Amino acid sequence: MSGAMIETNGTPLVLVADDDPDILTLVGFRLERAGYEVLPARDGEEALALALERQPDLAILDVMMPKLDGYEVTQRLRDNPATSGMPVILLTARVQEADITRGFEAGADDYIKKPFSPQELRARVQAILGRR
């Protein structure tokens, strides 16, 4: 069990990183409504710092972010022993086969296409956290 789950009294902590505040609002609202605690970040560097500091149970990362893109953040999470097992979902408007492959090669567990369905997002988060 991660540190975050102890800190938040059993409520899973989900890191959501996107430079679009509307996405942060929509994803955050859906996840909080589903019973998760949400940790928002507005760029790749902030996401990485929060991930290392708070050790969330899951990270949902936009691919195109300032400072560090989602692939790079995923790669660095995988390279760090403290976060190497953290599930990562990429939230991306880039759905060409090559982009998806690149995400999985970086170590992502799943990807969600933008625009997204809030129900699908919740289901995928539940599926991944349920397996742990």
Add this chain to the structure above:
Amino acid sequence: MSIDALVWAALALTAAGSFCAYVLSVRRLYLLRSDRRHRAGEERLATVTAALAEGDLPRADEPSEADLELVAELLARYSRQLTGDARSNIAGFFESHGLVGREVAHLGDRRSWRRACAAFLLGDMGSPQALNPLLRALDDSSREVRSAAARSLGLLGSGQAVEPLVHALVERRVPRAIGGQALLTLGSEALGPLRPLLLHREPNVRAAVVELVGLLGDAGDARLLTSRLRDSAAEVRAKAARALGRLGAEEATIELREALGDRIGFVRANAAVALGLVGDRASASALLEVARSDEFDPAQAAARALSRLYPQLLWSAARDRTSGPHLAEAADLTAAAR
């Protein structure tokens, strides 16, 4: 001119300048405050609006007129990020507050910028009530209005918009990028209405549709696209070859090999590219023959396809000094990539 007159003129200019500076400062201050109020309002209403998008009932106390405008603005933005039930909920909000009707009425405004704004907003609202008015707006006299209508029709996701969008695209009533993107946004919804258009009487329509089916379709569309390799229009044959390559249609390799002998060079070039993408090693000798030809595009495409399929054959052929520049170039590039 007397000194007095010059002094008065200077004073008048100074006064006018000071007045302008004052007006600009006041205006800037007003805009800053207005912007700050707007952002504060958005922050205050963001969660409520997200709840509305998820289908939560509005609060018991109805929002003020100003709040309603802000919620509508936020919902329009949110709708660009959401699919599924959330978009239906957003459409329901706009319909129930009469905002869809208001924007549809604006499509008849005499000012083209107003009509363009309305056409754009109707896409964000996502209401099916806007479908027919937007289809009519594809014939608007203003290019901006037609473009906004095309973009919005893509967002509405109705198959009924497919044929009118294809015609608007090929008749250049809307920019190619916007019309194409609208059809791609429709996604698999567009495929059903697109397939019969592969047999449309106008070659331009067939060519556009072949390209779209190649982008949106799957292996099941290979048979339809293969039949277009015998189309009377070279543009259609070339795009059909390219689409088959993109779909990785192995069942079309015989026809694609035949297309290497097409009388039009760019059809042969596209057939060569497609065979490379499909990965048909049995085509190597046919590709080698095209790569040795002296027509630039087909020869270059064939040599590059060969480098994907059969690099050893390419290298061995490139050693022959009579094999032409394209084989040598492709061999060099392949060797450098290793």
